[in-house]
Amino acid sequence: MVYRRTHQVVKRLAARRSAILAAARDAAAEGGMAAVQIAPVAIRANVAAGTVYRYFPSKADLISELIADVSRDELAAIRRAADAAPGPSSALAAAVTTVAVHVLSQRKLAWGILAEPVDVDVTASRLVNRREIAGEIASRIDAAVRAGHLPAQDTALAATALLGALHESLVGPLAPDNSDDSGKLRDAVQTVTLLALRAVGVMDARARGLVVQAVLPAKALVGA
Amino acid sequence: MVYRRTHQVVKRLAARRSAILAAARDAAAEGGMAAVQIAPVAIRANVAAGTVYRYFPSKADLISELIADVSRDELAAIRRAADAAPGPSSALAAAVTTVAVHVLSQRKLAWGILAEPVDVDVTASRLVNRREIAGEIASRIDAAVRAGHLPAQDTALAATALLGALHESLVGPLAPDNSDDSGKLRDAVQTVTLLALRAVGVMDARARGLVVQAVLPAKALVGA
DNA sequence: TGAAGAACTGAACAACTATTCAGGGCTGAT
DNA sequence: ATCAGCCCTGAATAGTTGTTCAGTTCTTCA
Numbered sequence: 435m436v437y438r439r440t441h442q443v444v445k446r447l448a449a450r451r452s453a454i455l456a457a458a459r460d461a462a463a464e465g466g467m468a469a470v471q472i473a474p475v476a477i478r479a480n481v482a483a484g485t486v487y488r489y490f491p492s493k494a495d496l497i498s499e500l501i502a503d504v505s506r507d508e509l510a511a512i513r514r515a516a517d518a519a520p521g522p523s524s525a526l527a528a529a530v531t532t533v534a535v536h537v538l539s540q541r542k543l544a545w546g547i548l549a550e551p552v553d554v555d556v557t558a559s560r561l562v563n564r565r566e567i568a569g570e571i572a573s574r575i576d577a578a579v580r581a582g583h584l585p586a587q588d589t590a591l592a593a594t595a596l597l598g599a600l601h602e603s604l605v606g607p608l609a610p611d612n613s614d615d616s617g618k619l620r621d622a623v624q625t626v627t628l629l630a631l632r633a634v635g636v637m638d639a640r641a642r643g644l645v646v647q648a649v650l651p652a653k654a655l656v657g658a
Numbered sequence: 659m660v661y662r663r664t665h666q667v668v669k670r671l672a673a674r675r676s677a678i679l680a681a682a683r684d685a686a687a688e689g690g691m692a693a694v695q696i697a698p699v700a701i702r703a704n705v706a707a708g709t710v711y712r713y714f715p716s717k718a719d720l721i722s723e724l725i726a727d728v729s730r731d732e733l734a735a736i737r738r739a740a741d742a743a744p745g746p747s748s749a750l751a752a753a754v755t756t757v758a759v760h761v762l763s764q765r766k767l768a769w770g771i772l773a774e775p776v777d778v779d780v781t782a783s784r785l786v787n788r789r790e791i792a793g794e795i796a797s798r799i800d801a802a803v804r805a806g807h808l809p810a811q812d813t814a815l816a817a818t819a820l821l822g823a824l825h826e827s828l829v830g831p832l833a834p835d836n837s838d839d840s841g842k843l844r845d846a847v848q849t850v851t852l853l854a855l856r857a858v859g860v861m862d863a864r865a866r867g868l869v870v871q872a873v874l875p876a877k878a879l880v881g882a
Numbered sequence: 883t884g885a886a887g888a889a890c891t892g893a894a895c896a897a898c899t900a901t902t903c904a905g906g907g908c909t910g911a912t
Numbered sequence: 913a914t915c916a917g918c919c920c921t922g923a924a925t926a927g928t929t930g931t932t933c934a935g936t937t938c939t940t941c942a
Contacts (some may be wrong), residue, residue, distance in 0.1 A: 439888085442938070447889090472930060482891045484932075493930060551775025553929080561831050568832055570880050589851055591827055598826020599819035607785050608792055608818045612818065625812055631817050633857035639807065662910065663918085671919090696900060697922095706921045708902075717900060777899080883942100890937070895930105902925070909918080 451489045453479045458500050459543070467546035468552040470497060497552060498559035504547050505563040508536055512570055519648075523584075523636065527648035529574050530596065530630045534569070534623045537605050543607045543611065568593045569578045575634055584635045624649055675713045678701045682724050691770035694721060721776060722783035728771050729787040734758055736794055739875075740858070746801040747808075747860065751872035753798050754820065754854045757791070760848040761829050765837065769829045792817045799858055808859045820854045848873055 457478035461469040472493060476483045481637040490496040491515075515532040535542035539649050540585035569622065578584045603609060612618035627645045632638060662673075680703035685693040696717060700707045714720040739756040740749040761768035771787065798816035802808045827833060827850050836842035848869050855865040 443888090443939070483930090484892065485890055488889070504780075519942070549773055553775075553777075557831060564832050591683055591846070592853060594832045595823035595827040595850060596828065598830060599823040599857070601826070602822020603815055603819040606788075606818065606822060607781060608788050622815070625815055626819060629816060629857045632859060633823070633853045635856060635862060638859060664910070667909070667918090707900090711901070712919070763921065782918055883927105885942090886940090888937105888939075891933105891935085893933100897930090897931070898928095900928105903923100905921085907918105907920075909916105911916095912914085912921090 450479070450481065450485075452586075454481065454486055454496070455500060455503060456487055458496055459503070462500065462546045463540060466542045467497070467550045469554045470500070470552075494554040494556060497554065497556050501547050501556060501559045501563050504543065505566060508533070509570060511536060511635070512567070516570075516574055518634070522581040523640075523644055524647060525633060526571075526578050526634075527627060527644040529571055530600070530627050531623060531645075531648040533571075534600055534604060534626055535596070536566045537601060538613075538619055538623065540589070541609075543603045548601055548605070562595075564597070568597055569638040573598060578634075583604055586614075587634065592634050596633065599630060600626055620649065674703070674705065674709075678705065678710055678713055678720070679724060679727060680696055683727070686724065686770045687764060687767040688764045691721070691774045691776045694724070694770075694776075706751055708861060716778070716783070718778040718780055721778065721780050725771050725783045725787050728767065728792060732757070732789055733794060735760060736791070736805040739872075740794075742874075742875075743777055745807075746805040748865070748871060749870055750795075750802050750858075751851060751855060751865075752800040752875075753848060754824070754851050755869075755872040757795075758824055758828060758842065758850055761825060762843055762847065764831045765833075768825075772825055772829070788818075788821070792821055795820060802858075812856065816858050820857065823854060823857070824850055842880070 454475065458470050458476045461471075461475055461478060470493075471496060472486055473483050476486050476494075486496065490499070511528050512532045515528040516525040519528045537548075548560070566597075568590070572589040575584065575587075575589045575592055579586055579589065610618075610622075612622060624645050627648060628642065631644060635646065660849050661824070678699065681699045682694050685695075685699055685702060694717075696710055697707050701721075703710075710720065714723070736756045738752045739752040743749040743752045761772075792814070796813040799811075799813045799816055803810055803813065830848060834846075835844075836846060851869045851872060852865055853870060856862060859869065860868065
């Protein structure tokens with residue numbers, strides 16, 4: 435053999451792969467999953483359509499990896515916010531607020547990742563994504579229960595319900611479009627976080643305090 | 659003119675239209691929206707594919723009407739259950755329970771109506787559906803607030819969040835499949851109703867009582 | 883520099899279904 | 913019985929995109 439993958443080539447290939455994924459992500463952020471079509475993504479990434487298939491076996495694989503990527507980021511953000519909180523209840527509040535802020539700051543992307551119809555089957559990837567996020571929330575609820583701050587409950591179901599409430603009210607089709615008014619955005623985050631905390635059994639007064647504490651550090655993110 | 663639509667013909671046409679809609683509904687109940695394709699629906703309704711287009715201008719119209727139909731039924735059920743309750747809080751609990759029971763007893767259909775990807779655009783119809791149901795829930799929350807049973811709040815947002823929680827935890831991709839165990843089904847309905855009531859501010863102890871009252875009459879429906 | 887092999891291109895292909903429409907059959911008035 | 917007009921049929925059409933692949937370009941090493 436007179437050809438060998440040199441380090442430089444390996445790096446270029448990896449860069450191209452990332453460029454394609456980034457192009458897909460940009461497209462999704464701008465126009466939702468509907469905009470993630472092979473030809474347009476290829477153009478964005480400065481490659482030909484066929485090249486995409488040298489990196490991803492199919493569109494389903496491309497989108498699945500996109501979903502996994504975005505989920506990884508979100509999960510990390512949730513953990514960071516929760517771990518920085520002083521106690522289990524604050525951690526739960528911080529986690530919920532983080533989810534709310536994230537989906538609001540990238541509504542189209544979030545909708546695409548979560549629920550937007552796609553022509554190929556990405557249910558498996560979406561399932562993994564939801565499971566991870568829900569699992570994280572569930573374990574935070576669990577910690578608060580063990581600390582005696584919340585009544586015992588089916589934490590997995592509660593976590594799923596919480597996420598459903600957040601998503602539906604913030605990026606679902608009925609969600610009001612407040613994307614230009616950052617004050618209303620904060621209000622929405624607060625209101626929904628309050629609902630979520632009360633749902634799992636935080637007493638009203640205490641919940642209000644937790645919400646205020648959790649929303650303050652998240653303010654900066656709203657602009658992102 | 660030597661031909662005129664006689665009463666008999668009018669009736670037959672109406673029956674055929676209903677048959678097509680019913681076929682679409684059956685298909686959706688069995689295999690979700692993916693199974694609602696013109697040719698198979700036509701076969702189910704004992705007509706040719708072309709005939710469907712004599713009754714519905716396009717697939718989008720057919721599915722939109724299907725969504726409207728199902729929504730009408732659900733809304734009626736919610737109102738019936740809520741109106742039969744002794745007070746505003748019970749009415750809210752009954753409404754929430756009714757939604758839960760309905761989606762659980764027809765999971766595939768509910769998923770199709772609510773969120774399953776469809777190749778044609780039915781967002782408008784889905785939006786109307788959600789708005790109607792959410793509006794009903796919102797007005798029940800409002801009644802409870804006015805009666806002094808709940809704290810003042812953004813009822814529209816709360817209603818949307820409640821529905822999101824119900825749907826996600828009962829028919830979403832993470833929902834456990836308990837379709838064979840009616841005991842678990844009841845548990846799920848109870849748990850989720852409890853979460854929903856607490857979310858809008860019903861005190862825990864009181865919420866538990868309301869849930870029990872609301873679930874009892876709904877039991878019969880679970881089998882449907 | 884040349885040869886071998888890999889990567890890239892982009893036009894052609896494939897598959898899936900909604901939609902159409904020319905022809906056949908049915909209904910109702912005379 | 914007859915015919916005008918509507919209804920129904922279902923094979924053919926059409927439009928949309930994901931996917932392929934033969935040919936071209938680029939990279940590596942002797």
